[in-house]
Amino acid sequence: MIGVCAVRERARWALWDQTAHLVADTYVRAIHETGALAVLLPVGERPPTELLDRVDGLLAIGGADLDPASYGAEPAADVEATYPERDAFEVGLIRAALERELPFLGICRGIQVLNVALGGTLIQHLNGPDGINPHRRVIGTFEGVDNVIQLEPSSLVARAVGETLHTVPCHHHQAVGELGASLRVTGRARIDGVVEAIEHTGVPWALGVQWHPEATEKRQLFGAFAQAARG
Numbered sequence: 001m002i003g004v005c006a007v008r009e010r011a012r013w014a015l016w017d018q019t020a021h022l023v024a025d026t027y028v029r030a031i032h033e034t035g036a037l038a039v040l041l042p043v044g045e046r047p048p049t050e051l052l053d054r055v056d057g058l059l060a061i062g063g064a065d066l067d068p069a070s071y072g073a074e075p076a077a078d079v080e081a082t083y084p085e086r087d088a089f090e091v092g093l094i095r096a097a098l099e100r101e102l103p104f105l106g107i108c109r110g111i112q113v114l115n116v117a118l119g120g121t122l123i124q125h126l127n128g129p130d131g132i133n134p135h136r137r138v139i140g141t142f143e144g145v146d147n148v149i150q151l152e153p154s155s156l157v158a159r160a161v162g163e164t165l166h167t168v169p170c171h172h173h174q175a176v177g178e179l180g181a182s183l184r185v186t187g188r189a190r191i192d193g194v195v196e197a198i199e200h201t202g203v204p205w206a207l208g209v210q211w212h213p214e215a216t217e218k219r220q221l222f223g224a225f226a227q228a229a230r231g
Contacts, residue, residue: 002036002229003055004028005090005110007063008043008083027061027107030214034226043085047092057103057229060090060110062212065174071121078125078173091117103205103228105221108172111198111208118180118200126173126194136171147211148190149197155186156207157197160224168196168211175210204228 004023011020021042031038039055041048052058067082068075070091090110094117097104106114112122126136149166151158158164166187176195179185187197187209200206205228213221 001039001055002031002057002059002226003039003041003051003093004031005058005060005093006040006042007061008086009064023061024214026212026214027059030219030222031059031226033219034222036226036229041093043089045085047089047096049092049096052093052096052100052102055102056231057105057225058093058097059225060094060104060106060113062108062110062171064109065124066109066112066116066122068122068124071116073121073124076124080173087113087116098200098203098206101203103225104200104203104207105225106208107214108210108212111176111195111210112174114200114206114208115176115180115183115198118183120180120183121177123175123177123194126175126192136173147196149187149211150190151197152186155197156199156205156224157186157209157221160207161218161220165190168213169215170196170211172210176208 006021006023008021011022023040028038065080065082066087067084070087090113094114147168147170149168151164151166153164182200182202183198184201185195186199189196196210198208
Protein backbone atom coordinates (compact mmCIF):
# COMPACT_ATOMS: atom_id res chain seq x y z
CA MET A 1 0.00 0.00 0.00
CA ILE A 2 1.63 3.24 -1.18
CA GLY A 3 0.28 6.50 0.25
CA VAL A 4 0.34 9.21 -2.43
CA CYS A 5 0.31 12.88 -1.38
CA ALA A 6 -2.51 14.41 -3.40
CA VAL A 7 -2.76 17.82 -5.07
CA ARG A 8 -5.56 20.14 -3.93
CA GLU A 9 -6.50 22.52 -6.75
CA ARG A 10 -9.39 23.76 -8.85
CA ALA A 11 -10.49 21.17 -11.41
CA ARG A 12 -13.22 20.53 -13.97
CA TRP A 13 -14.94 17.24 -14.71
CA ALA A 14 -18.37 16.36 -16.15
CA LEU A 15 -20.63 19.26 -15.10
CA TRP A 16 -18.51 20.33 -12.15
CA ASP A 17 -15.91 23.05 -11.55
CA GLN A 18 -14.64 23.02 -7.97
CA THR A 19 -11.73 22.28 -5.66
CA ALA A 20 -10.60 18.65 -5.86
CA HIS A 21 -7.96 16.33 -4.48
CA LEU A 22 -6.02 14.98 -7.45
CA VAL A 23 -3.36 12.42 -8.36
CA ALA A 24 -2.43 12.03 -12.04
CA ASP A 25 -3.14 8.61 -13.50
CA THR A 26 0.49 8.21 -14.59
CA TYR A 27 1.58 7.91 -10.94
CA VAL A 28 -1.23 5.51 -10.08
CA ARG A 29 -0.52 3.25 -13.07
CA ALA A 30 3.21 3.21 -12.32
CA ILE A 31 2.48 2.03 -8.76
CA HIS A 32 -0.13 -0.54 -9.80
CA GLU A 33 2.19 -2.02 -12.43
CA THR A 34 4.54 -3.06 -9.61
CA GLY A 35 1.73 -4.99 -7.93
CA ALA A 36 1.37 -2.40 -5.17
CA LEU A 37 -1.78 -0.35 -4.49
CA ALA A 38 -2.01 3.46 -4.52
CA VAL A 39 -3.89 5.18 -1.69
CA LEU A 40 -4.64 8.90 -2.12
CA LEU A 41 -3.83 11.10 0.90
CA PRO A 42 -5.96 14.26 0.58
CA VAL A 43 -4.44 17.60 1.57
CA GLY A 44 -5.79 18.91 4.87
CA GLU A 45 -5.00 21.45 7.55
CA ARG A 46 -2.86 18.90 9.36
CA PRO A 47 -0.86 16.02 7.94
CA PRO A 48 -2.63 12.72 8.79
CA THR A 49 0.51 11.12 10.19
CA GLU A 50 -1.53 8.34 11.81
CA LEU A 51 -2.31 7.07 8.28
CA LEU A 52 1.38 6.30 7.82
CA ASP A 53 0.89 3.37 10.20
CA ARG A 54 -1.44 1.86 7.57
CA VAL A 55 0.69 2.22 4.45
CA ASP A 56 4.00 0.66 3.47
CA GLY A 57 5.53 3.58 1.57
CA LEU A 58 5.01 7.28 0.84
CA LEU A 59 5.14 9.01 -2.55
CA ALA A 60 5.30 12.81 -3.00
CA ILE A 61 4.50 13.85 -6.58
CA GLY A 62 5.11 16.87 -8.82
CA GLY A 63 3.22 20.14 -8.87
CA ALA A 64 3.40 23.79 -7.89
CA ASP A 65 6.36 25.72 -6.51
CA LEU A 66 6.97 25.64 -2.77
CA ASP A 67 6.39 28.90 -0.94
CA PRO A 68 9.91 30.36 -0.41
CA ALA A 69 8.86 31.23 3.15
CA SER A 70 8.95 27.48 3.87
CA TYR A 71 12.75 27.61 3.56
CA GLY A 72 13.28 31.12 4.90
CA ALA A 73 13.65 32.97 1.59
CA GLU A 74 12.00 35.92 -0.09
CA PRO A 75 10.19 35.04 -3.34
CA ALA A 76 12.03 35.78 -6.58
CA ALA A 77 10.14 37.37 -9.47
CA ASP A 78 9.96 34.02 -11.30
CA VAL A 79 8.25 32.07 -8.52
CA GLU A 80 4.95 30.66 -9.76
CA ALA A 81 1.73 29.81 -7.90
CA THR A 82 2.27 28.38 -4.41
CA TYR A 83 0.05 26.47 -1.98
CA PRO A 84 1.41 26.83 1.57
CA GLU A 85 -1.16 24.42 3.00
CA ARG A 86 0.08 21.68 0.67
CA ASP A 87 3.69 22.53 1.59
CA ALA A 88 3.00 22.11 5.31
CA PHE A 89 0.97 18.93 4.69
CA GLU A 90 3.75 17.25 2.74
CA VAL A 91 6.58 18.44 4.98
CA GLY A 92 4.78 16.99 8.00
CA LEU A 93 4.13 13.66 6.30
CA ILE A 94 7.69 13.33 5.02
CA ARG A 95 9.23 14.06 8.41
CA ALA A 96 6.91 11.51 10.05
CA ALA A 97 7.67 8.93 7.35
CA LEU A 98 11.42 9.32 7.87
CA GLU A 99 11.01 8.97 11.64
CA ARG A 100 9.22 5.67 10.98
CA GLU A 101 11.86 4.66 8.40
CA LEU A 102 9.01 4.24 5.93
CA PRO A 103 10.26 3.92 2.33
CA PHE A 104 9.87 7.29 0.59
CA LEU A 105 10.03 8.42 -3.04
CA GLY A 106 9.81 12.08 -4.05
CA ILE A 107 9.31 13.02 -7.71
CA CYS A 108 9.99 16.51 -9.16
CA ARG A 109 8.39 18.77 -6.53
CA GLY A 110 8.73 15.76 -4.22
CA ILE A 111 12.54 15.95 -4.18
CA GLN A 112 12.27 19.65 -3.37
CA VAL A 113 9.86 19.07 -0.47
CA LEU A 114 12.16 16.36 0.89
CA ASN A 115 15.08 18.79 0.87
CA VAL A 116 13.06 21.61 2.49
CA ALA A 117 11.61 19.22 5.11
CA LEU A 118 15.18 18.58 6.29
CA GLY A 119 16.25 22.23 6.38
CA GLY A 120 17.48 22.68 2.81
CA THR A 121 16.76 25.45 0.30
CA LEU A 122 15.78 25.70 -3.36
CA ILE A 123 17.07 27.47 -6.44
CA GLN A 124 13.98 29.50 -7.31
CA HIS A 125 14.48 29.69 -11.08
CA LEU A 126 16.78 27.98 -13.58
CA ASN A 127 18.19 29.68 -16.66
CA GLY A 128 20.78 28.46 -19.14
CA PRO A 129 23.50 30.66 -20.66
CA ASP A 130 21.10 31.48 -23.51
CA GLY A 131 18.40 32.59 -21.07
CA ILE A 132 16.35 29.44 -21.68
CA ASN A 133 15.69 26.82 -19.02
CA PRO A 134 17.00 23.50 -20.40
CA HIS A 135 14.87 21.53 -17.91
CA ARG A 136 11.47 22.82 -19.07
CA ARG A 137 11.04 23.80 -22.70
CA VAL A 138 7.26 23.61 -23.23
CA ILE A 139 4.84 24.23 -20.36
CA GLY A 140 2.74 21.17 -19.59
CA THR A 141 4.71 18.68 -21.70
CA PHE A 142 8.11 16.96 -21.72
CA GLU A 143 8.67 18.03 -25.32
CA GLY A 144 12.22 19.03 -26.17
CA VAL A 145 13.75 17.87 -22.87
CA ASP A 146 15.70 14.63 -22.56
CA ASN A 147 18.26 15.24 -19.85
CA VAL A 148 21.11 12.82 -19.32
CA ILE A 149 21.67 12.25 -15.61
CA GLN A 150 24.98 11.15 -14.13
CA LEU A 151 24.23 8.88 -11.16
CA GLU A 152 26.58 7.95 -8.33
CA PRO A 153 27.60 4.28 -8.61
CA SER A 154 26.17 2.08 -5.84
CA SER A 155 23.58 4.73 -4.86
CA LEU A 156 19.95 3.73 -4.30
CA VAL A 157 18.90 5.29 -7.59
CA ALA A 158 21.73 3.77 -9.64
CA ARG A 159 21.00 0.32 -8.21
CA ALA A 160 17.29 0.82 -8.95
CA VAL A 161 17.66 1.83 -12.61
CA GLY A 162 20.69 -0.38 -13.24
CA GLU A 163 22.94 2.24 -14.82
CA THR A 164 24.90 5.37 -14.02
CA LEU A 165 23.97 7.36 -17.16
CA HIS A 166 20.24 7.75 -17.39
CA THR A 167 18.20 9.67 -20.01
CA VAL A 168 15.07 11.10 -18.41
CA PRO A 169 12.07 13.38 -19.06
CA CYS A 170 12.13 16.61 -17.02
CA HIS A 171 9.73 19.50 -16.46
CA HIS A 172 10.91 21.89 -13.74
CA HIS A 173 12.15 25.45 -13.30
CA GLN A 174 13.34 25.09 -9.70
CA ALA A 175 15.90 22.75 -8.14
CA VAL A 176 17.59 21.68 -4.93
CA GLY A 177 19.88 24.39 -3.52
CA GLU A 178 21.59 23.98 -0.15
CA LEU A 179 21.20 20.38 1.01
CA GLY A 180 19.11 19.49 4.03
CA ALA A 181 20.40 17.45 6.95
CA SER A 182 21.39 13.81 6.33
CA LEU A 183 20.97 14.12 2.56
CA ARG A 184 23.54 13.47 -0.14
CA VAL A 185 23.49 14.19 -3.87
CA THR A 186 23.47 11.00 -5.96
CA GLY A 187 22.60 12.39 -9.39
CA ARG A 188 23.25 15.52 -11.45
CA ALA A 189 22.20 16.71 -14.89
CA ARG A 190 25.15 16.35 -17.22
CA ILE A 191 24.17 19.52 -19.11
CA ASP A 192 24.59 21.94 -16.17
CA GLY A 193 25.23 20.04 -12.94
CA VAL A 194 21.75 20.69 -11.48
CA VAL A 195 20.90 18.25 -8.67
CA GLU A 196 18.65 15.50 -10.03
CA ALA A 197 18.74 12.90 -7.25
CA ILE A 198 19.24 12.94 -3.48
CA GLU A 199 18.95 10.26 -0.84
CA HIS A 200 18.77 10.15 2.93
CA THR A 201 21.85 8.65 4.56
CA GLY A 202 20.18 7.70 7.85
CA VAL A 203 17.26 5.50 6.78
CA PRO A 204 17.14 2.34 4.64
CA TRP A 205 15.24 3.74 1.61
CA ALA A 206 14.43 7.44 1.06
CA LEU A 207 15.06 8.94 -2.35
CA GLY A 208 14.12 12.05 -4.32
CA VAL A 209 14.47 12.48 -8.09
CA GLN A 210 13.92 15.68 -10.05
CA TRP A 211 12.78 13.92 -13.22
CA HIS A 212 9.52 12.07 -13.97
CA PRO A 213 10.01 8.27 -13.95
CA GLU A 214 6.23 7.78 -14.19
CA ALA A 215 6.36 9.35 -17.69
CA THR A 216 8.53 6.58 -19.15
CA GLU A 217 7.90 2.98 -20.07
CA LYS A 218 10.68 1.90 -17.72
CA ARG A 219 9.44 1.05 -14.23
CA GLN A 220 12.69 0.08 -12.44
CA LEU A 221 12.54 2.94 -9.96
CA PHE A 222 8.95 2.21 -9.00
CA GLY A 223 9.79 -1.48 -8.81
CA ALA A 224 12.64 -0.80 -6.37
CA PHE A 225 10.39 1.48 -4.31
CA ALA A 226 7.65 -1.17 -4.15
CA GLN A 227 10.20 -3.82 -3.18
CA ALA A 228 11.49 -1.63 -0.35
CA ALA A 229 7.89 -1.07 0.80
CA ARG A 230 7.28 -4.83 0.88
CA GLY A 231 10.27 -5.15 3.21
